[in-house]
Amino acid sequence: MDYLPTILGAAVLLPLISFVVIVLFGAAMRKAHVPTHYIATGAILGSFVLSFTAMCIWLSTHGIPEVHEHDAHGHGGHEEHAAGSHSAGADHLGESLAEGKLVEKGQDSQFIALTDDDHKEGGVGKDHASAAHGPDYVADDWYTISPPGIPKMSIGYHIDTLTIVMFVMVTFIASCIHFYAGGYMHEELHDVTDHEVTLSDGKHLRRPGRFHRFFQYLSLFCFSMLGLVIAGNVLMVFVFWELVGVCSYFLIGFYIERKSASTAANKAFIMNRVGDFGMLIGLAALWASFGTFSFGDVDGQPGLFSLIRPAENQHQMTTKDGLVQVGGASTEGESGDDTTDANASNPASFSYGLLIVAGLGIFCGCVGKSAQFPLQTWLPDAMEGPTPVSALVHSATMVAAGVYLVGRFYPVFTPEVLLIIAYVGGITLFMAATIAIVATDIKRVLAFSTVSQLGYMMLALGMGGWIAGLFHLITHAFFKSLLFMCSGSVIHACHTNEMPQMGGLRKKMPWTAYTMLVGCLAIAGAGIPFLIGFSGYYSKDAIIAQAISFTDANPSHKILFFVAAGGAAITAFYMFRLWFLTFSGKPRDQHVYDHAHESPKVMYVPLVVLAVLAVAVGWSIPWGTDADSGNHKELGVTALLETARPAGTADGAGTGVNFDVTYPAEAASHAEEIHVMATLVAFGTAMAGFLLAFVMYGLQRISAEDAAKQFAPVYGFFRNKWYFDELYHILFFKPTHFVSKLVAKFDRRAIDWVVNGTAKVARKVSDTGDAIIDKGLVDGLVNLTAGWIYSVANWFRNVQTGKLRQYVLFIVLGTVVLFVLIEYSSFLNAGH
């Protein structure tokens, strides 16, 4: 266990080393024809091995996670965690709870018994022991930046199973993509003629290849992404957050000479800044309220999570004295024994509002990064970057970082914020899905699909489905990167992104076609109901189940369920539309078809690997039963994530104070009737989508063109991406432009006039003054003084020159004069 931070730290640093090496020697290596991707690939592969090792270590020390129907979740080995939230939090406990802590340290089973008693007394359905103690994690600081005396800023880590799962996922996918990119980017090894850039003389741009630069950025990105995941405090998150942002900027603008690419890079960067602005506000609110950046407890200092959800209060959200409060009594006193009140928070106090602000602020950052409504427009444009970038940065990892952050900050979010998250996710999900239906650019379909799926995750998280959202994040990462890489393979073969020019490619490139089919099935959530399925089957099921569970509890938000279900149908439709358009039917452009070829092995082998995982990553492997508790053990992403569930969220995120919303426990969605219904809904909708796509594009029974004509207004609306770009153009660009034009005009007309006028006047005055005062008076004085000085100096010179007697005489004279002056002045002054 002690090695865990070191191992993961090394996994973070390996790509950085690769980056530094390539930065320093990349150009030289290019000249020497040494492929730089060996370094980058080696580094990320090393990171993967280390991450995997870390996971094995974690599992070996914590045991395989147990699955409980209605009982406590994994508390194996928490004695080993000095930094565990409860032990530090216990410092503040009253005596009675300190006793509880002692017991807890001694024996797990006793602890459970104790908490069970608590529940009975409390009367609230806290049937999860994890409600009473937080997840296991390791957190500490590597290095403290701030000098003592001010709130601590440090570089630290916070490792729980979420961290580890993310590590394995990121490094694995990144490794695959590094291999793939080695093939995909091979053109960049030599001088490149960029056919999309026409110079003023009509020729195409010819430039040196940037193979090394690509991998340099990729390595930097991997470092940043891993740093973001391991970050132990908010500040570090923000730093790495910006770092992935800047990497994304570099990579989108990789073909910097193409105007579209550089514009897209700018757009991505700027829109992310909009989100980050909100995030900064959120961070500032947290910082000002809690005076700490750390997530978990470090060195006995309570972190954010235990401050917001203190152990004394059964990890329920609490607003304490430390928060800015306007009126309202402190809740500190009552929180000790009154655990029945799940919302021991004081709604009237300003601090609760501050928490909402903080949550919304942080979510704002996530909106930017995860391309959620209303900042979703940058992601489709970001497809200007090379396809491996799209696969890694803009589908699997960076954009998912927003979802990850929502998951990480889960304890901070109040029910109000969660509801907003859910609605934003729902809107995004639906909107992006509709656009994906009509897009023809293969990568853009996938981009909109990504936005839509990210919306799914947000929706799930917002509805209280912590596991569901993050589970979908993991599965989605695998099948979406697979899909992107397949599309890259197609683009590589066809040299075009437009699906109408493709068709029938199945025969030319079978590996790509069938791995992509696997990806489509996975994203559509295909599977045999109640038996087995692709990874997407499980995660989508979980989301829909959560939607059912949530909307059952809150009938007024029923719409969210329909969005989730409808989204599933649309997803299936547009994915199979894509597949059929690309791979089946007859070639629509013979020229393209003739030149198409299967990609090299280095590209399709990663596809196969990813395809296997896209199928299997959702599976949970039964791992026997626990001898003590009789619980099942399971090895799988969900079971692992369950052990990282933030303290106090197992029985739902509580009840909204300002909105009418109640969060049921996520476990409630596992109930039999909900589960069955969810599976049926998911399967039915996906099937419907698939069938429609099959009929329209596979069998071509229904003409797509006719349909488009039939629904021309809607088609146009979708086709133009809901006119968001235009809207923003009118809303922001035009007014800004207008204002800046006005300002420029004002500047030129008014200010310049004033300045020039003043200058003229000043000049006039100074001319006059010059003549009278300066030339006459000042110059006269100065010249007089100067003349005096000169004459004195000359006098000195006269004395000096050559006449040594006078020369020495002056020493004596000086001494005497000084003596007289000083003796009198000092002694008189000193009063003697």
Add this chain to the structure above:
Amino acid sequence: MGFHEQIDALIDDTQRSLALFGPELALCGTIILLLLCRLVIGDRLSSTLVAFAGTVVGLVAALFSWSQVAGTSQEAFTGMLVIDSFTIYFRIFLLAFAVLFVVFTWRSGIPDREDAADFYTLALGSLLGMCLMVAANHLLMVFMAFEMASVPSYVLAGILKGRRKSSEAALKFAVYGAGAAGIMLYGISLIAGVTGTVHLPSIGASLANTMAADPSSSVLWVLGLGGLMVMVGLAFKLSAVPFHFWAPDVFEGAAAEVGGFLSVASKAAAIALLVRVAIGFGFVQEASAWVDAEDQSVVQTTNGVDQTSIASASGETTSQIFIAARIQDGNSASGQNSQDVQTTGADHQQGTDQQDTDQQSGDQQGTDQQGADQQTELTQPDESQLSPEQQAAEAERLAEEARALGIAQRREAQEVANESLGPVRTYISYLVGFLAAITCTFGNMAAYGQSNIKRLLAYSTIAHAGYMMFAVAGAIPSIGTSTTLAQDHISALAVYVAVYLFMNFTAFAIIAFLRNQTGSEEISSYAGLIRTSPGLAVCFSLLLMSLIGLPPLAGFAAKLLVFSALADSGLWVLLIVGALNTVISLFYYLRVIKAMCLDVPEEGQQVAVFPIWKNIDGWFIFLLTLPVVVLGLFWGPLREWALAACSQLLS
């Protein structure tokens, strides 16, 4: 103490002192080596190389000695020198300068093949003198070091053979220097006569005694004159007005290299010496004892009690008790010039432990007296024949008594003594402050009309001497308030000197390099430099701006520290004078920048081409300019170091 014991003690002391004398020994060795090489090997071994190696060794030794002497202030060579962190700071400074100087002269080629050995011998000899200046603890040492630093520099000033101006400069320099030295020596003799000692820490104690006895004693007038005369010598070294006459002529006549040497190293040593002398006069060391005036006796020890190793085991000292020990000038008394006569009161005082051992009791002063070049006259050696047992018992009793007196009492005595020195400090402050003010003002105003860059810089160095003296004038009176404060102020000076090294030396280096190309040292010959050699012009501009004291350059930081010292001490007049002077200085420095950057060279005028990256010269300039920028932004570490350097001055 028998003769043999004295000899033994002296040998011990010398051995111990030599260990502290590494850098100076390195310089001595280098000088000898230079001369020998010249004699034996001839031209085959480059003198430059020898000088470089020697100075580097010296620098390493000096750096090493920083940690070696950390935390202690020790007197060496029977109290002639004091080796404390201040000494070592300036030693490091001087030797670092020496290394840079050798590199610089190697590149600028001013000592030709034939001259090199002479040139470096002289320069290093002068540097040796400067090293002694900063360590001087004794007025005779002050004078000797002063001369040792001066005499070679007279020759250096005339090193450009066959140039009339150069020879003239050397002659003026020598004559003027001789005059100043004479006055200084006169002052020293006056002080020695009145205070009865020339050991600097003892002077303070003696003065305190005199002041306490009769604050308006007429003797003080003599002392004032003596002090002023010593100041004249220092003012000559500092080229302070009105003892600056030599400076413009010498700087113009001598090579720019020599100008750099004189303006940086010589000035730094002189200002350090000024600090030493001023503290010697205006402060009573902690370890010194001060006896009430009625006793009419001055009994003191210095804190360099390491010297007590000389004081041999007390068993041999026949008499332990000296009711009064009158200290007289060793020279006048017995001609035992550098002999150190120790009397010890009790045997517990031997060894190296400093603080606890030096003390004396009320009227039976067990004294642990030491002072270089002093003879202790034993006025009342009573009970000279005691049995060993009795001696031991007596010693024990004395020791107990002395301990009983305690440190607190000594502190109190020191405070009282220092309080009575207030007028002395005021006097010093007035003297130095007055000189500083006129120096600064005159320097800056005279620089106004210069067309020769060396002459301009000569006046600039005069003005900067004024700024440095401001710091001293600010520090000395604050001794009365708090020694920490005073040390703080002196550290401002230390920072100033270090910054000044980079600013001024580099400016002279640039002048020399440009002279080598165009043969001209007129400001007008720099016209158009920004186009032909932008890097150099930028560096030079930075240096000049730093000399003005514009932020964010090092000169600003240094000036800020000095001025804040003035403000702290409440010397508002000096502060205003300094600030006004800074404004005045703006014009003539900027004139050079204007010439470089705005003026168009005349037809046919040769403009120097000096790439900053291409050769060693350029890199040299660049690397020396860099600290001016870096120290302007991050002067914290230097300041810390300077504070550490000054931490032992007033203890």
